Amino acid sequence: MKINNRRYTGSKYKLMPWIKELILEHCPEHCSLFDVFGGTGVVTSELLEITTSNTINDFLFSNEIIYKAFFGKEQYDENKIKSHLKRYNEVDKSTLDGNYVSENYGDKYFRYEDAKLIGYIREELKREYENTEINEREFCILLASLLYSFDRCANTVGHYEAYIKGKEIRSEFVFELIEPIISNNTINIYREDSNELAKKVVSDIAFIDPPYNSRQYSRFYHVMETITKWEKPELAGTAMKPPEENMSDYCRNLAPKVFAELIESLNVKYIVVTYNTTYDSKSSSSRNKITLEQIQKILEKKGKTLIFETDYHRFNAGKTDSVDHKELVFITRVGE
Structure with a gap:
């Protein structure tokens, strides 16, 4: 089984050819990548061939084990x-x-x-x-x-x-x-609070795909x-859940605040942020805790920001209406 052969809410696997093309065109310096919210690990995996040094982070214990298995x-x-x-x-x-x-x-x-x-x-x-x-x-x-x-x-x-x-x-x-993935790249694996880790990592690109809605991944998985x-x-x-732990502020009303703090802490040349247009979803749990306009405003404080979009039918396990769903990518040139 390959790294993308799992079911995972928000996986970017099918979007990676488009995202990679955008990075190659708009991020000419791309030797090192900081995958801030690693998720499935497919972003790091798909970008190994255009990078030489990679840092991947996620707060789930299961994802850390998966990264060590594939990238160790x-x-x-x-x-x-x-x-x-x-x-x-x-x-x-x-x-x-x-x-x-x-x-x-x-x-x-x-x-x-x-x-x-x-x-x-x-x-x-x-x-x-x-x-x-x-x-x-x-x-x-x-x-x-x-x-x-x-x-x-x-x-x-x-x-x-x-x-x-x-x-x-x-x-x-x-x-x-x-x-397991064979690569000559330097790959550093972390399971840390993303906002704290951002203060310590230096990289060409930060790739950011945080959870935006109230669905806590530690509970989902x-x-x-x-x-x-x-x-x-x-x-x-009924669902046989353990006591709560690893609850993310990105899934709460604090999302705009912690996102702004993350962006401010980054020591990178480019910031690539993915976002999906579920802010007005009929499902309260699917509704984004941070708006497109808030993200754009926060990124523009850091540098010149371009926005790209594509139609995309996302993974939807329930019955949430996703008509006219779009996936957006923000690319910020830091300091410009």
Whole structure:
């Protein structure tokens, strides 16, 4: 599986040819990239060929593991990885005991037998890593493979805000491997507050695709976060969510303020910001917390700003009306 082979709200994968073309045309100095809100990691992945140094950041634990799996530099034993693939797919699910995943997510997000296997694999990875039977890169590759594999069979509409009720869960879990990315680029991976990290990173380009609406990604992808961290918290509610953590101010009414602080802190030559026109969405959770006009005003204080737009049918897991939806890209030449 490649880095883009997952369901993720706001993924820019299909827009990357257009975005890359804009960067090549309007950002002549583009050796280093700071991917401030890394998300799926596809922006960094797609721009590796036009950069030499990359910094990628995201506050989700699951995304950090995924970045380390795809972009990490530590050597790993490919035969060892493949032996895990063979072993996990030969497990007889019916012989497994119940575990944290099956007890909480079985016959909800996954078929019960599949949930037992997912929990078994996660527990095995913890044990092997703690016993140094696998190194950190091997652990990240195998855990990322588990995340990508169960995302393919999850009984959801594409995120984990809730599971689909009233229907038989037909998709079956099959453990598959991700395909790590080979690159000579220097790649630095962070899981930090973006506004704090921005004060420390120096780069040619900052690419910014923050969450703009009230949908907190730590809640949208809580199943991935819980299985990644493997701290086994008590889960509550119909959706089986853990206690709140990693709540972003970009998903609150503070968004314009924290965005302005981020832009002011950046030490870069160009700022590339993506924005989608869902400000007037009928769904309050989809409605943007920061307007196009606010973004433009904030960026123009930093430098000359150009705006580009394209029609785009975004990923929409619900029934929110997205007629005349457009994706916009702002490119700011800092100091001009």
